[in-house]
Amino acid sequence: MSYHHIPDLLEEVAPPQNGILSRTLHSEGGIKTVIFAFDSGQELSEHSAAHPAILHILSGQGQLKLGHEEKPAMPGTWVYMPAGLVHAVRAEGPLMMLLTLLPKD
Known part of the structure; x- marks a missing residue:
């Protein structure tokens, strides 16, 4: 049995200068888990996904x-x-977010 251990998610990525950085963790x-780091003022524009998240x-x-x-x-x-x-x-300032995509219903 294997596992994936991350001691501190906040150490995985740092908000970039003037952009958005994403990295797949697992x-x-x-199931897919992705961490995002946003610089201040950056955004992911309106979209939808085929999977629940x-x-x-x-x-x-x-x-x-x-x-x-x-919502805040x-x-x-x-x-x-x-x-x-x-x-x-x-993002209103540097922001870090974890996204987990789930299997389709």
């Missing part, structure tokens, strides 16, 4: 668009998104 059995904000401040609603993003914010939900992420 992908197996239809979970967002977990690790550090920083921002705004999430979930369907037609805007701060350390500890956790969101489950069903497949097909239109969403967006905007």
